[in-house]
Amino acid sequence: MAANERIAVAKTYKIYIDGKFPRTESGRYFPLKDKRGKVLANVCRSSRKDFRNAVVAARKAQGAWAGASAYLRGQILYRIAEMLEGRSAQFVDELVLQGTTRARARREVETAIDRLIYYAGWSDKYQQVFSSVNPVASSHFNFSVLEPTGVVAIIAPDDSGLIGLVSNVAPAIVGGNTCVVLASETSPLSAVSFAEVLHASDVPAGVVNILTGFRSELVGQFASHMDVNAVAFAGLDRKVAGTVQSQAAENLKRVIARAGVDWMKSDAESPYFIRDTQEVKTTWHPIGT
């Protein structure tokens, strides 16, 4: 070792709950290793309790986030993209560390940034596309608008640590939902760093909560928690997906199964993804004196 060599500071990867970065309350971890078997990080193996805490935070944040103007939500999503752009080198390196080729990593980060911009732009438009004024036969002014479903539990795709996460979180939050996300199990580092980006982007605490850990252990919690309004997942095998729906039935969660989507492609973004976590509310108002 040369006398003047500087030792790099390694990052402790944490989880993100209510705008804070704790380690898991359980104290558990799992080592993430590179191809050579070198430990990259001791990643939090989040517990059911972490999930419950995250749901409390998401519920608490939901009303105010839904109440924020569409313009503001759009600007915040745009801000996330700005922050990600500025730190893209870090994200590329991290993806490479987790086994992605450099070229693919670069594309993935760029696509993630562009996807955030895409959804930022939808914030004040999807309502206009999907709402309706209904010409009822009686003397009423009648209209249907979209409102956020509420708290969305998201099991992010396993195969793309960053773009899969961004593609599922952005359409949920742009529509005024808050969410609890389980990061990719095999490449969780990008999710944790993305939490840091969110944290620097004026996303209110609790709007996005990100956990790392084992799908097999947490998927049941995501599906069955009684204060979660929707569960979205990508890339679960059919049997597990069936179990999720079965458990989600207890409180009639909306079940959003996204199978076979290539998150790098342009058809992986659409206002219909926003609509997946929206409710339609119809209001009747008499016309008269």
Add this chain to the structure above:
Amino acid sequence: MATPENKLAFDGGWEYDPAPESTDHVSLKKRYGLFIGGEFTAPQSGRYFDTINPATEEALARVADAGEADVDRAVRAARKAYSERWSRMRPKERGKYIYRIARILQERAREFAAIESLDGGKPIRESRDVDIPLAAAHFFYYAGWADKLDYAFPGRRARPLGVAGQVIPWNFPLLMAAWKIAPALACGNTVVLKPAETTPLTALKLAEVIADADLPPGVVNIVTGAGKTGAAIVEHKGVNKIAFTGSTQVGRLIMRALAGTPKKYTLELGGKAANIIFADAAIDQAVEGIVNGIFFNQGHVCCAGSRLLVQESVADEVIEKLKDRMQTLIVGDPLDKNTDIGAINSRMQLDKIASYLKVGEQEGGAMFQTACRLPKKGYWCPPTIFTGVAQSNRVVQEEIFGPVLAIQTFRDFDEALAKANNTPYGLSGGVWTDKGAKIFRMTSGIRAGVIWANTFNKFDPTAPFGGYKESGVGREGGLHGLDAYVDLGAR
């Protein structure tokens, strides 16, 4: 406030002569088979059951009890019609068939109204003025969508799903059939529909209409039976989509049964809507709204305003006026044009309501029922209110599905909203105030799919309907109601 001097005497002196709707134009067969492949056929199960008039407890007809083999036959007929005819037909022509159904229903509206009241117990005034005209209107509305689906889903091409299995409840028998069948057909699907076991007759009469309209055989199949028949539809592998209206409890079972299958589903389930009266509301109108909200169709309405939240400062006045108004409600013969509240749909439902009345009293609520005379035979429940109930009481939290109103008070806006949202349900809600800004704040705050401001229980084919939270998944009616019956391709 009414004083003893100016108060009208509601409890006597008002005798109405009977004014029954005639039934001589109604034709009912003694026995109905299953409508499969365009004709009525005997059930392979060999079983039949009686459908009775809940106002007289007399049998109206015998109806087939479809077993698994019968359901299988119906699904096969629907599949054949789907692949050979309906999905290949030009959308415009599909639409014309649906228009025909609407027209024939209009022509035969009075007959359908009478049968609806006979079989289900609802007042003829409602079946005549609400159920049947709305059912026809639904067919008319969706008929027009058949060749315009490209405009409903921007950027997507809507394709039919295939065979839709539809299970409907007994509270609006024909209307629910229309809600289900019309959009399904418009989008190019074929249908296997099961009406409720206590009210199968108008669906079977609708089968006649569909045959008269010359729809290709198998496009609409109607199988009668109870829960087991419904389960056979839900579980049938040849069905692509399930649409269900009924209780949250059964909705859960269906969602579980469909888990792990590619079947799409929409569920219209229970509700416990809050009807919120602010002190600045037009009180007399609000009282009419309360009455319409809970006593319409004997309270057998998933979106009924079964919880009244009234601002403390006007609570005494509202409750007194409500009681007075309730005294004028005529409970009795569903076929009588003066009847306000008809028969409870079934013995089972009557028992369920009765058990809730007991629970309400045991929980400490004060029960008030009007002193109306009830017919000797049949199933009846006088209009009922509970005061002095708490948010955690079962009569406040659970759906009773009868003419039973739970009344609570509130002091300010926030308390009203918190109470309104404090149930697992989220189907509907009502708000009464003369202040526009307050209306919009409340209607945006209530977590429910349908909100009525200064009105209640209004329905229209163009207006989407459906629940938040445990009141269901998906919408029916309007442009949004198409979504349940189309495949939009890659997402």
